Amino acid sequence: MAASKKAAESTLYHLSSKGIWKTFRDAVVVNPEISTGLPLPNHHRYPPPGSRPEKYSTPATKASDPAQNPYWKRDVRRVYPQLSVVTQSELSGLLIEHSTPASVAAPGEGAEKAEVPVETKEVDLTDAIVSVTKSNKVYTEARLPPAPPNPHPRWVPTKSEDAPHTPYSYWPMSLYH
Numbered sequence: 436m437a438a439s440k441k442a443a444e445s446t447l448y449h450l451s452s453k454g455i456w457k458t459f460r461d462a463v464v465v466n467p468e469i470s471t472g473l474p475l476p477n478h479h480r481y482p483p484p485g486s487r488p489e490k491y492s493t494p495a496t497k498a499s500d501p502a503q504n505p506y507w508k509r510d511v512r513r514v515y516p517q518l519s520v521v522t523q524s525e526l527s528g529l530l531i532e533h534s535t536p537a538s539v540a541a542p543g544e545g546a547e548k549a550e551v552p553v554e555t556k557e558v559d560l561t562d563a564i565v566s567v568t569k570s571n572k573v574y575t576e577a578r579l580p581p582a583p584p585n586p587h588p589r590w591v592p593t594k595s596e597d598a599p600h601t602p603y604s605y606w607p608m609s610l611y612h
Contacts, residue, residue: 449473527563534567 450473452460461467476483498504507513521529558566567573574580595610 448475448478450475523560524557527558527560530560530563530567531558534570 449470451457451471493499592611595612598608598610600607
């Protein structure tokens with residue numbers, strides 16, 4: 436009975452050295468029977484890369500059409516923030532329009548009646564602010580305006596109760612928090 440091979444053939448699916456490099460490898464390598472690890476390209480990749488006759492062509496998209504894709508739309512280096520301007524008359528109109536709660540139509544009436552926004556006359560901004568604050572109190576003592584954020588507030592020392600000490604100590608410890 437012949438012993439059957441249990442290990443895979445090391446040179447069957449991998450490249451092997453030839454000539455002087457085989458002799459060098461056999462002399463230097465600890466186990467010359469081990470595989471080089473380089474697969475045979477024509478054996479593992481069928482069809483081999485580069486052997487196909489047709490060439491790849493990129494599918495046409497809207498971005499590949501130069502007429503619909505100008506450079507200034509693609510140039511991300513010059514995407515500066517756009518200036519937004521709101522005039523005082525527009526701001527006063529917005530303040531007056533949004534100061535009253537919007538009325539919601541009943542479920543059955545919504546289909547027949549479509550509410551059209553009412554054109555407002557131009558009002559001075561100060562008059563708009565006065566009229567909005569008269570109708571409903573914006574700020575009260577319970578509801579104060581927002582304070583600007585302060586990431587590093589200043590420490591204001593306040594004196595705490597003194598630490599225990601003898602009645603006639605020369606330098607009693609004072610505690611602040």
